[in-house]
Each structure stands twice: as C-alpha cells, then as structure tokens.
Amino acid sequence: MRESLWGWGRTSPSVADVVTPDSETTVLDALQSAVTVVPRGLGRSYGDAAQVAGGLVLRNDAFRDISPIGDDGVVTVGAGVSIDDIIRRGLPDGWFVPVTPGTRQVTVGGAIAADVHGKNHHVDGSFASHVRSLRLLTPTGPLHCSPHENEDVFWATMGGMGLTGFVVNATIQLIPVVSDRVIVDTVRHANIDDVMADMLANDHRYRYSVSWVDCMSKGRSMGRGIITRGDHDPSPSPEKTPPRRARLSVPFSAPNGILNSLSIRAFNEGWFRKAPRHRIGEYQTLGTFFHPLDGVQDWNRLYGSRGFVQYQFAVPDAAGDTVRAAIELLSSSGVPSFLAVLKRFGDGNPGSLSFPIPGWTLALDLPVGPSALPGVLDQLDQLVAAAGGRIYLAKDSRLDPDLFREMYPRVDDFLAVKRRVDPHNVMVSDLSRRIGLIN
Ligand SMILES: Cc1cc2nc3c(=O)[nH]c(=O)nc-3n(C[C@H](O)[C@H](O)[C@H](O)COP(=O)(O)OP(=O)(O)OC[C@H]3O[C@@H](n4cnc5c(N)ncnc54)[C@H](O)[C@@H]3O)c2cc1C
Structure with a gap:
C-alpha cells in the first residue's frame, strides 16, 4: 500500500510502498526484487531513518515471538x-x-x-x-x-x-x-556549571542518571537544571506490576505556534520550580522514572503540523565546554527549547556508526517555525564537529554529508561491510540518501 510516512518529529514526510512481511521468505523476496528497501519499527526515530521515498518500506510488526526467558535471563x-x-x-x-x-x-x-x-x-x-x-x-x-x-x-x-x-x-x-520501583534522588542546581560538576562527581554512584536543563534561562542561571538519579529498589515488591498504558492522548495536531518562546519559557520555569531542591530516597514506578512521556499518546501532535526537531549530540569528556557553548547559543538566540536532556556516556563499542562516545550527550526539543532555528542548528553542528563530537542519526533530519563524514570517521568501515552484504545498494533510506551513506 502507498503511504506517506514520517518520523516522530513530523518534519520530512515521503511516500513509499509499505508492506508487513510475515515470513523470512517474504522479506528475502522483497530484498531480492525491490530496488530500494528500508525496515521500519514503531516510527519513533525523529527524522527520516525509517522511510524511503519511492521505495519499499518493510514494517517489522509481524515478527513478534518471545521465547521463554531462561533462568539466566x-x-x-x-x-x-x-x-x-x-x-x-x-x-x-x-x-x-x-x-x-x-x-x-x-x-x-x-x-x-x-x-x-x-x-x-x-x-x-x-x-x-x-x-x-x-x-x-x-x-x-x-x-x-x-x-x-x-x-x-x-x-x-x-x-x-x-x-x-x-x-x-x-x-x-x-x-x-526484585521490585517494580526505582529509588530516586533529585537535586536542583542554579546553573549548568553546577549541574555538570555534580554529574561528574556523583553519577558513578547510581545506575541511572539524567538531568533536565533549561536552555532558555540566561545570565547566572543559564542552564539551570534538575538531576534525577536512581537505582532499582532492592527490597522485593509482592507483585511486580508493569507500567500503566497511556491514559491520555492528543487526538489531532495542535495549531502551529502554540509552543512558542512564551509558553515554553513558562513551562520550563514551572518545571524547575516544582522540582525539590534536594530530595533523597523517593520511590517511583518504573513508568514514571523511565518513560514519563509515554503517559500521553501522540504527544508529538502538540507541536502542530510543522513538527519539531530533536537535536542530540555527543561530545568527548574533554569538550565539556561545548555543552556550555551550545546552551549559551540557544539561550541567547531566543529559539524556544523545551527542557533539554543531559546525560553522561561511558565507553562506546565497536559499531562503526554507533552514536555514544565517552563524555556528554545533550538532547534538545525545538519546535519548527522560528526563522533563527536553521542558522542556530548549523552553528551547533559546527560546534559539535569542532569538538570531535557527533549527531545522533536516529534523531537527525538535516545533517549534511560532509559533516556526517567528519563526525563518523569510521563510515568507510561500515560501507565496506555494507557492500559485501548489499552489493547492489538495495538497503536505502531517506536518511542514507541525504547524508551520502550509500555504497
Ligand atoms: C519520546 C522518545 C524518547 C526517546 N528516547 C531515546 C533515548 O533515551 N535514547 C535513545 O537512544 N533513543 C531514544 N529515542 C529514539 C528511539 O529509541 C530510536 O529512534 C529507535 O530506533 C526507535 O525505534 P522504532 O522501533 O520506532 O524504529 P523506527 O523509528 O521505525 O526505525 C528506526 C531505525 O530502525 C531500523 N529498523 C527498524 N526495524 C528494523 C529491523 N527489523 N531490522 C533492521 N532495521 C530496523 C529502521 O530502518 C530505522 O533506521 C527516543 C524516541 C522518542 C520518540
């Protein structure tokens, strides 16, 4: 069936044939007969990774078996x-x-x-x-x-x-x-320097850590933030209840412009004020701690028909200043940005296109609309590339091929493997065409 598809950010739709193969034979037939093919899951990548204009999209929905879980997990x-x-x-x-x-x-x-x-x-x-x-x-x-x-x-x-x-x-x-709870410590900091210093000093004491950073605050409170860190509760809970399904949904696209500098600044302010200055040992459900956004189905429609850009970058530890510079750029540009998410990355892995590198990662939610946005994103790209960092492809919708190569220096290793398993370049997506990730 022909469908128009887009990513979670709803910025770059394209039309393709879409099928849901239900056996390995059907997938192999498609890979051997179609000109261009890309797999698709639940469409939660933000940009254009799971779509291919004029090609064939293979949904993975039919492959849903789960084996019994072994005693070793x-x-x-x-x-x-x-x-x-x-x-x-x-x-x-x-x-x-x-x-x-x-x-x-x-x-x-x-x-x-x-x-x-x-x-x-x-x-x-x-x-x-x-x-x-x-x-x-x-x-x-x-x-x-x-x-x-x-x-x-x-x-x-x-x-x-x-x-x-x-x-x-x-x-x-x-x-x-042993439980369905996480024990959470929360601490609020007045600016980005304090947030980062605390994360460097204390993240290693927790299995889970994330910070919400206000990229619209300026001056001495630039990058103020809330760190929440936790571990699974070691006390057994009698029943381990899975997270609740979403109870609310956004039924249609909100009018464009509802999420603007004023409304987002007010949201960020409220979020910051409601966080405790310092609280330890709070019990949270798994859903609240790990997936707060899953409480509202289709929340991406709040951004209106223009959609939004998720921009996530990683930079090495030595480039902590780039995180500050990025926040300064955003706060001075006036481009509205919801609370950003700042995390620490540990060691990467041998994956030639895998995103994480040891250091920092910052993820930004930016509504499409403000005329300054494209220029600000271009400047962010330059900052990140100069720091030896990279953009997360699962969230990208706009990176250019030269910067991609600079950010992912092992791209030729990847292409050498791809050429072997896909000599005729059948596996293609809008993303791979845009950034030149083709044999
Ligand atoms: C609210 C929200 C929060 C998020 N938070 C994070 C986060 O904290 N950390 C993080 O890393 N990511 C995060 N993401 C991004 C998300 O985890 C990734 O984009 C993920 O790939 C989406 O999976 P999907 O099933 O929706 O795949 P899709 O978006 O449909 O596809 C993503 C990629 O997977 C490929 N693919 C899908 N199925 C197959 C298959 N069977 N075989 C081969 N390739 C396949 C597609 O071709 C595409 O390239 C978040 C996304 C949202 C919407």
Whole structure:
C-alpha cells in the first residue's frame, strides 16, 4: 500500500510502498526484487531513518515471538517486539530490559538499528552490549551474527540504521530486578556549571542518571537544571506490576505556534520550580522514572503540523565546554527549547556508526517555525564537529554529508561491510540518501 510516512518529529514526510512481511521468505523476496528497501519499527526515530521515498518500506510488526526467558535471563525476541512487550513479559518473573530509551514504544529492530542508550550508559553501555546474537536477512541471504560470528556484520548492524539488512530476531540478556520501583534522588542546581560538576562527581554512584536543563534561562542561571538519579529498589515488591498504558492522548495536531518562546519559557520555569531542591530516597514506578512521556499518546501532535526537531549530540569528556557553548547559543538566540536532556556516556563499542562516545550527550526539543532555528542548528553542528563530537542519526533530519563524514570517521568501515552484504545498494533510506551513506 502507498503511504506517506514520517518520523516522530513530523518534519520530512515521503511516500513509499509499505508492506508487513510475515515470513523470512517474504522479506528475502522483497530484498531480492525491490530496488530500494528500508525496515521500519514503531516510527519513533525523529527524522527520516525509517522511510524511503519511492521505495519499499518493510514494517517489522509481524515478527513478534518471545521465547521463554531462561533462568539466566536470556531471551530471544522478534524484531517487532517492543521494549514495552519485553517489560510486560519479563517483569512479573523479575526480569527487566538492560537498556531502555525514554519511550517503551520502540521495537527491538529499531533499538538495534539505532543502538539505543538509556540513563545507564555510563554503567551498562548501549543496547548492543546486551545483544548476544541476531538473525539478519540481507540482500545476499540470511546470516547469524554475534560478537563471535560474522562479527563485522554484527557490529555494522548495531547502529547501522537498518542499512545492512532486516533483523528478524535477537537474543538478549535481561537484568534481574526484585521490585517494580526505582529509588530516586533529585537535586536542583542554579546553573549548568553546577549541574555538570555534580554529574561528574556523583553519577558513578547510581545506575541511572539524567538531568533536565533549561536552555532558555540566561545570565547566572543559564542552564539551570534538575538531576534525577536512581537505582532499582532492592527490597522485593509482592507483585511486580508493569507500567500503566497511556491514559491520555492528543487526538489531532495542535495549531502551529502554540509552543512558542512564551509558553515554553513558562513551562520550563514551572518545571524547575516544582522540582525539590534536594530530595533523597523517593520511590517511583518504573513508568514514571523511565518513560514519563509515554503517559500521553501522540504527544508529538502538540507541536502542530510543522513538527519539531530533536537535536542530540555527543561530545568527548574533554569538550565539556561545548555543552556550555551550545546552551549559551540557544539561550541567547531566543529559539524556544523545551527542557533539554543531559546525560553522561561511558565507553562506546565497536559499531562503526554507533552514536555514544565517552563524555556528554545533550538532547534538545525545538519546535519548527522560528526563522533563527536553521542558522542556530548549523552553528551547533559546527560546534559539535569542532569538538570531535557527533549527531545522533536516529534523531537527525538535516545533517549534511560532509559533516556526517567528519563526525563518523569510521563510515568507510561500515560501507565496506555494507557492500559485501548489499552489493547492489538495495538497503536505502531517506536518511542514507541525504547524508551520502550509500555504497
Ligand atoms: C519520546 C522518545 C524518547 C526517546 N528516547 C531515546 C533515548 O533515551 N535514547 C535513545 O537512544 N533513543 C531514544 N529515542 C529514539 C528511539 O529509541 C530510536 O529512534 C529507535 O530506533 C526507535 O525505534 P522504532 O522501533 O520506532 O524504529 P523506527 O523509528 O521505525 O526505525 C528506526 C531505525 O530502525 C531500523 N529498523 C527498524 N526495524 C528494523 C529491523 N527489523 N531490522 C533492521 N532495521 C530496523 C529502521 O530502518 C530505522 O533506521 C527516543 C524516541 C522518542 C520518540
């Protein structure tokens, strides 16, 4: 069926044929007969990674098997199984996902293709660190891949944005938990220097850490922020209840411009004021702590039909000043920006396109509309590239090919593997065309 598709930011739609193959044979047929193909999960990447104009989009929804979970917490799941599905299946028996992004509504295929990270990257690494093996259908045939078998294809697929083939299933190591709660410490800081100093000094004491930073405040309170850090509650809870499903939804697109400098500044102010100055030992549900945005379905419609840009970058530890410079640029530009998310990254992995590098990562939500926005984003790109950093492809909708190559210096390693499994360049997306990620 022909459909218009876009990412979660709703900025760059394109039209393609969309099918939901329900067997490996159908996927292989499509990979061998279509001109251009890209897999798609739940469409939670923000930009144009899971769409291909004029090509064929293969939804992964039909691959939804979950094996029994072993006593060691190892499970094999279909690529269309979501993080939410895994939590619902595993939690009652004391198993939780090793890494979760800020929403549970992402598939295992999408989590592998973007090599997603959570609030525990500084301790547990990204999703790839917990994948034991996977089954991949490439245009040249099926492959079993692991860190010990076809390892170059395995690592190219981790963060490879769906461009090495269609993941059918993956075997994943879950983590044991005894409760459905997280014990959370919260602290509020008056500016970005204090936020970053506290994260450097104390993040290592927690498994999970995230900071909300106000990029609209200026002067002495520039980058004021709230750090929330936590660990799974070690006291057993009698029943381990999975997170509640969304109860609210946004039924249609809000008028453009509702989220503007005034309304976002007021939201950021309210959020900052309502946070405690310092609170320790608060019990939170898994849903509240990990996925607060999942409480409202289709919240991206609040940004109106113009949509919004999620801009996330990572810079090495030595480039902490770049985080400050980025916040200063935003706060002085007047471009409205919701509370940004600042996290620490630990070691990266061998994935040639995997995003995390040890240091800092900052994610910004920026409504499309203000005339200054494109120029500000271009300046941010330059700051990030000059600092040896990179933009997260799962959120990108506008990076140019030269900067992409500068930010991802191992791109030729990736393309060498891709050429082997996809010699005719069948696996293509709007993203890969835009940034020149083609054989
Ligand atoms: C509210 C929100 C919060 C988020 N928070 C985070 C976060 O904290 N950390 C983080 O890392 N990311 C985060 N993300 C981004 C999200 O985790 C990734 O974009 C993820 O890839 C989305 O998965 P999906 O199933 O929706 O895949 P899609 O968006 O549909 O596709 C993403 C990529 O996966 C590929 N793909 C999908 N299925 C397969 C398959 N079967 N085989 C091969 N490739 C496949 C697609 O081709 C595409 O390149 C967030 C997104 C949202 C909306």
